[in-house]
Amino acid sequence: MTERYEAIVIGGGAAGLSAALVLGRARRSTLVVDAGEPRNAPAAHMQGYLTRDGMPPAEFLAEGRREIERYGVELVPGRAVDVVRDAAGEFDVTLEEGRTVHARRLVVATGLADELPSVPGVAERFGRDVVHCPYCHGWEVRDQAFGVLATTPMSVHQALIVSQWSKDVTLFLHTVAEDGLTDDDLRRLAAAGVSVVPGEVAGLVIDDDRLTGVRLADGTVHAREVVFVAPRAVPRTGLLERLGAELRETPFGTYPVVDETGRTTVPGVWAAGNAMGFAEQVVNAASGGYRAGATINGDLLFADLDAAVRV
Numbered sequence: 001m002t003e004r005y006e007a008i009v010i011g012g013g014a015a016g017l018s019a020a021l022v023l024g025r026a027r028r029s030t031l032v033v034d035a036g037e038p039r040n041a042p043a044a045h046m047q048g049y050l051t052r053d054g055m056p057p058a059e060f061l062a063e064g065r066r067e068i069e070r071y072g073v074e075l076v077p078g079r080a081v082d083v084v085r086d087a088a089g090e091f092d093v094t095l096e097e098g099r100t101v102h103a104r105r106l107v108v109a110t111g112l113a114d115e116l117p118s119v120p121g122v123a124e125r126f127g128r129d130v131v132h133c134p135y136c137h138g139w140e141v142r143d144q145a146f147g148v149l150a151t152t153p154m155s156v157h158q159a160l161i162v163s164q165w166s167k168d169v170t171l172f173l174h175t176v177a178e179d180g181l182t183d184d185d186l187r188r189l190a191a192a193g194v195s196v197v198p199g200e201v202a203g204l205v206i207d208d209d210r211l212t213g214v215r216l217a218d219g220t221v222h223a224r225e226v227v228f229v230a231p232r233a234v235p236r237t238g239l240l241e242r243l244g245a246e247l248r249e250t251p252f253g254t255y256p257v258v259d260e261t262g263r264t265t266v267p268g269v270w271a272a273g274n275a276m277g278f279a280e281q282v283v284n285a286a287s288g289g290y291r292a293g294a295t296i297n298g299d300l301l302f303a304d305l306d307a308a309v310r311v
Contacts, residue, residue: 004102005031007296008093010080010239011109013038014282015273015289017064019107022293024071028300031101032068032075033093039111039274040282042127047136049283060282083239089268104268105296108240109289111274112253114231117151117174121204121211122229129211130204130227135281138165147214147224148194149201150176154251155230156185162228163192170195170222172214197222233278243269252278261295262288270296 007023009016012034023030040046040057047053052060065075082094083106091103114132116123122130131137146169148159159171171194178198181189189196197216205213205221213221233253241247246257246265255277262270270292273285280288 002092002100002102003031005029005074006103006300007031007105007107007293008033008091008101008103009107009109010083010093011107011111011273011275012036012065012075013061013109013111013273013285014064015111015275015280015285015292016107016109017061017068018286018289019109019270019272019293019296020068020073020075020289021064021071022290023297024068024073026293026297028297030068030073031103032073033080033095034075034077035079035110036077037111037113039114043136044127045140046282047139048281049286052282057282080239083242085243085266085268091268104300106269107262107272107289107292107296108256108264108269108275109272109285110236110239112233112235112278115234116231117149117229119149119174119201119203121206122149122227125204125206125211125227126229129225130229132229132231133281134162134165134228138162141226142166144168144225145223146170147172147222147227149214149227149229150174151230151232152176153180153182153185156181156189158228158230159194160188160192163194166226167193169193170197170214170224172201172216172222173198174201233274235278236275240264240266240269240271240275245269245271250278260291262292263295268299 006028007030009020009032020032045054079096084092091106142165146166148171163169200217202217235253243266256264256271262272272288272292
């Protein structure tokens with residue numbers, strides 16, 4: 001027989017584990033399906049989470065798994081490959097191993113993948129001396145020689161922001177044309193002391209397992225110690241699309257339309273963490289999972305009370 005749960009959480013990162021913790025403490029039978037692909041896996045430490053600042057991401061997740069286990073929440077490693085909403089408005093979730101599990105309510109916390117620029121050295125150094133978020137890594141690399149690898153004209157914004165952490169910042173235009181920058185862009189870059197270098201980047205220079213420079217296609221090397229990039233966000237929205245959730249286009253990818261609790265346009269389905277937006281840091285994702293879990297508990301409670309009244 002199909003195993004039945006009151007809630008299934010798809011995704012075992014900060015958002016999914018937080019939702020599961022709230023549901024478990026509310027005495028709801030809950031299953032977490034975890035593919036084990038956290039967005040911050042390349043990072044040695046996570047920052048900006050009060051009381052957890054500097055904690056390794058793997059250690060954070062391991063502690064989260066131990067906590068949900070105390071409340072009877074089940075966790076199964078693997079991937080949810082399909083989901084179907086039945087005539088009763090509940091959900092059959094198919095796992096990659098072939099079995100199907102059933103839920104009254106669903107949390108999709110599948111996150112997103114960062115698609116990096118195809119410049120030699122970027123993927124290999126990502127999370128070390130190639131980084132993307134100054135709020136995550138800026139303090140640790142402060143006052144070093146920064147490079148910003150432009151991929152769109154919006155990279156100007158990134159270069160301006162990171163100048164808060166170093167006064168030695170160079171914006172490498174790479175595939176962005178010089179005439180793609182506005183007069184306001186140029187004035188702000190000059191005011192921030194950011195140098196602008198046109199020309200395509202051919203690769204990063206690595207010496208003794210350390211980033212030392214950025215090499216242009218013409219062979220010129222600019223000494224740099226840290227490079228900021230802006231990965232293209234690829235939201236994992238496949239399951240939400242199968243369910244017919246309404247999606248919205250943003251400058252950072254396509255995400256589900258949700259209310260303030262993460263409720264999607266599909267009744268009974270919530271999204272949390274990077275599955276609902278690009279800028280959900282670990283602390284935000286955990287908060288979003290908490291809101292979704294608490295809302296689902298109330299939703300189930302009143303659904304059962306209303307059903308009892310009708311009998």
